Amino acid sequence: MLGLFKKKDRRLGSSSKRQYDIPLNKNDGADFLVLLIALMTFLAVLAMSGSFALSSMTKRWSSGLENKLTIEIPAEKSDGSLRSSEQIKGFTDKVLKSLEGNPGIKSAVMLEKDDIQELISPWLGDDMVLDDIPLPGLVSVELHVSTPEVLTGLAKDMALINDNIRIDTHETWLLSLLRVTGALQYSASFITLIIALTTIIAVAGGVRARMAIHREDVELLHLMGASDGYITKQFQRHALILAIKGALAGTIAGIIILLIINGVSGDAEGGMLPDMNLNAVHIVALIALPGFACLIAALASRFTVLRVLSAMP
Amino acid sequence: MLGLFKKKDRRLGSSSKRQYDIPLNKNDGADFLVLLIALMTFLAVLAMSGSFALSSMTKRWSSGLENKLTIEIPAEKSDGSLRSSEQIKGFTDKVLKSLEGNPGIKSAVMLEKDDIQELISPWLGDDMVLDDIPLPGLVSVELHVSTPEVLTGLAKDMALINDNIRIDTHETWLLSLLRVTGALQYSASFITLIIALTTIIAVAGGVRARMAIHREDVELLHLMGASDGYITKQFQRHALILAIKGALAGTIAGIIILLIINGVSGDAEGGMLPDMNLNAVHIVALIALPGFACLIAALASRFTVLRVLSAMP
């Protein structure tokens, strides 16, 4: 993969007759640095897109499925006796009032008999007459976001009204799933951060190691009266070329892997990539990533060389 | 983090009076190699445990929630007219018979009136009498595994009996979710593999780079009559110490991060770690990982040195 760039580099090198006094373009360890940067970029691309994919998955789930819940005032009390429809209506009103004051609630609608009939018609058929059946009070609630906090708050409010009131979140287990994906997403961002940090350390370390090999050459140039800029420029340029190679290779490899994964997860409705591809912010971030790696490499080399030089009289 | 191991290493070094002729224990680039191995191990630990966690999540979901579905023979035909309870019974029997011959089905039970009553009691109360209501035929089915293939097969079978029969998988969308996590898990294993490969390349590259620095020293020892084993041993031992440091640091860091993530995802029922901790195979794999990194480092150094030596007369 790295071989791809060799020819181009040679062409770059011949634009001026003589590029380096320090034999940086000789391959003692340069490939290694390229590989390192490629690897870091690759992993960062994967971690980042994983984070993005999780983010949009979480968003869709919590918006599509989760923001609705039903509050039920059962037709019978906990002791088994039936409530009158007036009692139920009273509770329902209280519940509605409490929900009105809650900023996390988008809408709350009491289900009328017709709605309930529709709800149970698959089992009982459309023609059933519900008049003489004691119906529970049902309130359909839509939330802005369903986070654990909102739900716990809601449960508390309801308990204040009557501890017999039940909250049905349709998919209670989905909540914990969301918590997991939230943690995963958090981890993915965290891993991206760690990768960025280690890239800095690793690239700086790699540059420093190469610098150590060439320390004597740098000192010699310094002793011959070469200015700090003259010397730094060579290292920086070199590091930049290596970083560009590595970052491009890593990004391309990462994108290929993403496409493959996308192909495998295939036409699953919950696929990862379709969402990611659409988001401009994410695309910009993915493009910025190799640029960032290059910046790190250039700066690391610059400061490493300057620090070595500043120790010379 | 790496500092932790310095003292120990020095102690190791003093077990014999003089360890290296080649100044490998001097720090020109060694820290860098340690960091690299630590990083690789760290990422591998994360990728591996991610893969494990996904695996057990997927398993639990598909077993706990997914293997049950309900087949419904509606009380009314598609044209709106009601079916007699005999007709419904007939269809139900056909369905049961078809299910018996299906190897993917664990159990199939026709729901009797009592079951249905229980099912709708939250809405209608326990005292309702269902005798004069036309009830749909309901068959509760439990599958061995619910894969898309099994479900499609089932749907075909039902359509053969009557195209009015509905299959209710409770959570159809969960299927696509499972497909996504399957892809994720596949990716995680894939990433682990890539990390292992790049570790090999990177460690070999790192060793080779250090080797290049010491090439002249190696040649000198060779010229003085040192045997290949004498020289190789020094490099291998050195690489091994570096790798042990790095691999330990990486594994520990990885486990710390996992514990943190576990803490964040907290007491969520769908937490990642609780499941992972229990599986002995996974624990062995996680312990084998740093060992593997060390092995790679030792072998890479051995073969790099041997190759350099074999080029000398």
Add this chain to the structure above:
Amino acid sequence: MIRFEHVGLRYGVGPEVLSDIDFTLEPGSFHFLTGPSGAGKTSLMRLMYLGRKPTRGLITMFGKSINQMEREQLASIRQRIGVVFQEFRLLPHLSAFDNVALPLRIIGRPEKEVQNNVDELLEWVGLGDYKRALPPTLSGGQQQRVAIARAVIARPKLLLADEPTGNLDDEIGVRLMNLFDQLNRMGTTIVVATHSQHIMDQFGHPRLALSEGGLKVEEKKHWIQKKIEGVF
């Protein structure tokens, strides 16, 4: 040109390698620097080419104290000094040609001038066939000649040569000493560190004699006197 006043140098926490060095080199002078192995010849040169700062004392070069100079000024002073290092210090990945061309390129001379000057000088030191050779493929004496060529290519105001003929046979050694003499006549101040009694005798320049950290300047007349005394 160069004035040392009470200059002392120690490496790290070691003993003082040079102590209380006092001397003045006039522009256009030519001195041998001599003394037993380990006396501090290379160390003294290191101070003169600004490779180290003295641990005490005052060094004045080109009429200005080096303590008062800015970093850029130091660089421009270094550009006017040519150095033949005892261990050559060629850049191993640059060809003989590029090694010799380096000082000209650092001061930004046009490439055409570089080509001509370097080609001519390499011919002159007998390395016309080795322009593209890398230093590790050159013999010891060939490397030393590259190092000498690199030191003189930019016509430095000050030339410091540390044991410049140690790896050369007498014929080519004398030839290069003559080159130094020629540069000296054109105004370059020269200091040559050497062990070779033979060379010092052949070229009768005044000597800076180092021993036990101290420096003694022996003017021409002085050591001729000593030599005559020794003979009789």
Add this chain to the structure above:
Amino acid sequence: MIRFEHVGLRYGVGPEVLSDIDFTLEPGSFHFLTGPSGAGKTSLMRLMYLGRKPTRGLITMFGKSINQMEREQLASIRQRIGVVFQEFRLLPHLSAFDNVALPLRIIGRPEKEVQNNVDELLEWVGLGDYKRALPPTLSGGQQQRVAIARAVIARPKLLLADEPTGNLDDEIGVRLMNLFDQLNRMGTTIVVATHSQHIMDQFGHPRLALSEGGLKVEEKKHWIQKKIEGVF
């Protein structure tokens, strides 16, 4: 001890640096190897210390053709050869002591013996105070003395010294040549490459004269004759 028959050497695709070298060194002999810079002295030494294989011809060492030797045998032959490299080749991260001790450790001598022998030899070459010093902090001459000490510490059967006194003043140079003489009297075969007419004259050993790729053996009588002719 050493027999070269029609030996030729070229580096890569370059011209033949050595061609048709024929000579025999008897055990216990002492030769100077001389010739102008670039004549191939170091290359010839390289063949003798098995640092390169000749591109043609036959080399017999210690009574056996080197082409027929196994890798282990080559290693054991190398252990019996001491080399002073022209560019010293000390291990920069090992102290002077450890550098000198290396040959003894490679052949697995007990540490106590190593300590005693190395200490004594370092004292003798005047580096008693520099045992713990790393080569880069030593002066050129000090490094050269470490290199010589390392070459002789294991009492080699064959000693090859390439320009061993180039960085040493006459006094210590003669002292080390006397050390070589002493080793020679105890049975070590010695070849010293040198440019120094002075040293060759002082120690009247036969010479191997290299020029233009060919080797001429000048026995003692022969070059004394030449010298006498030159004088008169």
